[in-house]
Amino acid sequence: MATGNATGLDNMVSPTAELPPTQQKTADELIAEMKKLPLFMTSMDDMDEDNEMLEAIKALVYEGTRAEVADNFRVQGNECVKTKQWREARDSYTKAIAALKGPKQPLPADAEVVEIDEEAEEKQERTLEEACYANRALCNLEMKNYGSCNRDCAAALRLNPRNVKAWYRAASACLALDRTAEALDACQGGLKFDSANSALQMLLAKVEKRQAHLAELERVRREREQRIVREQATLRVAFKHRNIMARQTANPPDMEDAAMKLADPLDANSTLSFPMILLYPLHAQSDFVKACGEEETVAQHLEYILPTPWDEKREYSPQSVDCYMETAQGGLIKAGKKLSLLKLLGSGKIEVVDGLVRVNVVPKARAAEWIEDFKRRKGKA
Known part of the structure; x- marks a missing residue:
């Protein structure tokens, strides 16, 4: 039988042909390699100082106006709040506030000059700063940093006295510290701007109940102390009338509830x-x-x-x-x-x-x- 030229099938690699040698890597080594890519990073600790791609991404975070940089951090903080990552959220709001208070970034030499509405930009920065202080107050409240929460609420209210969330969080922090008079003032301060706010109304009722309870405890304590003073005075009179001498030492014995x-x-x-x-x-x-x-x-x-x-x-x-x-x-x-x-x-x-x-x-x-x-x-x- 006559034979013809070799067909394409003749040139195909046999399934049993050996593959070129490759360096074998363990699963842990592969994961470590992937973590060098920004997409797969799970922590800032994974950052390589020589990772140029990551450095470029980091630089982008700080590009733009102060308001743009701050808003980026604010959005990051809001995302962390959704998952109750309070510490990470607080750090993001702190960075946003720092960006707003920092110097304005100079424009590149080749940038197109655009007329900026200074008043509108200042208003935007003020709005962002207020939001970041109020949101950071929430983080501190959840982390039981009540003093820091109050300071953030005060900062937000200086920027906007009508911020009902700041009033609410300030009242909650004061209540947690049993500073009921201040908590009451904060509730009333918020209700002055939003009298129908149900959260503030409920908190106000809680504060008033706690205040009444503490007042009752204080009344009982004062009455008990006054009674002790009267009883001790009566006992001294009884001793004097009976011609009994008595003396206390610096280290009296423990007699539990036994007493004259x-x-x-x-x-x-x-x-x-x-x-x-x-x-x-x-x-x-x-x-x-x-x-x-x-x-x-x-x-x-x-x-x-x-x-x-x-x-x-x-x-x-x-x-x-x-x-x-x-x-x-x-x-x-x-x-x-x-x-x-x-x-x-x-x-x-x-x-x-x-x-x-x-x-x-x-x-x-x-x-x-x-x-x-x-x-x-x-x-x-």
Whole structure:
């Protein structure tokens, strides 16, 4: 069979032919390469200082009039607000404000000279600045930067006192700080320009409710403080009438809710009671009585306290012990167990220190031993 010239099929590459060698890259390396392109950048940290394409794009952001540059940043901020990226939005508004306050950009030498309406441009800049301050206030409010929010609202309101959003955000920041008087002023300031604004009306009701609550708390606090002052004055009168000496030290013991008190805190003639501690100095033990009435005796309390669990030798019983109290001068007196507390304290010799009556309980058989030790420790042997 005759053969002809080679057909096009003969020149096709075989499916099994080897491809030219290429450098293999991992997925991470490919992603890193893509991030060098502005389209795929996810962070400014990915920026390469030598990336000319990115530098050119960055330069474009700052091209144009101050209003044009600021508006670009404002739009960026608004986009971030939509996704609640408050920090990024705040930074964009800050850049917009900085652009408006910066020097005007000089025109290129080859630029066509166009007559500019200075008044219109100034009005546009003022409008942009107001919007950026009000929007940055929102970001600071959401980030709980209440002081910064108030400062931004004040700046916006200086530019336009009719900016109801600025009034609302200022009131919200003041309310968060419990500065209710200022929050009330801000609500009323906004409602003066938009009396039908439902958001401001609701916020005003919230502020008034909080203000009333704080006022009630303050009233209760003042009444409580005034009552404490009156009660303390009545207690001093009661002590004076009973000839009882009392003194407070710099470091009083913690007695929780136990305290010297009158049955009627505002009646000096009502029954007076004291916390009392029974000390067992020979055994380094003690018992605490939260309230001992002035007509009660030490013996009445010893009856239900003695004997104690730690008294293995049964040295302590109501009949086998003596009681001693320290005098204001640092000495000792034997306290009659059957004398009322009022008679003991009203003798003019004993001092109630830090609102606590102290009674030393000692077995009669060892009383002389303990008294000598007491005098020795006091330097009176």
